[in-house]
Amino acid sequence: MFDRSGGTVLIYNQGGKKMKTYTVREIREYTGLTRKQLFDYEKSIPPVDRVDNAGENHKGYKLYSQEGLDKLSMAALFAELGAGPQRINDIFGAENYDRKKVINDLIIEAKRERQRLNDIITVADHMKEFDLTSLSYNPFQISEI
Secondary structure (H helix, E strand, O other): OEEOHHHOOEEEOOOOOEOOOEEHHHHHHHHOOOHHHHHHHHHHOOOOOOOOEEEEOOOOOEEEOHHHHHHHHHHHHHHHOOOOHHHHHHHHHOOOOOHHHHHHHHHHHHHHHHHHHHHHHHHHHHHHHOOOOOOOOOOOOOOOO
């Protein structure tokens, strides 16, 4: 329920309790999402859409509910762990979304990627240390060592 008295928008839940709302700027500060990412996720992550938004204040700024902030925070975490926009949309759209399992799977994948990058850095360090100019076909078999 919205109450526009006094020039501001007060948002109340079904029990009549006032809800905390967040502006785009606050959402961006909490989540680290860019403005574009925020609006892309708002359109695509069910149900972070117009229905889930808390509304707009008297200046026309969009307001988000705590639920909206929570979902956008999860989307930001998933993105930082390497999930692309389509995968994030699929995660939130899944019928039996299991947040703990999703986070666990993303952590495992991020650790694998970290190990892959560590291996590449090790090879690059060896190339630099030994002044190597080429590698064998397998990038982790240094040809001149």
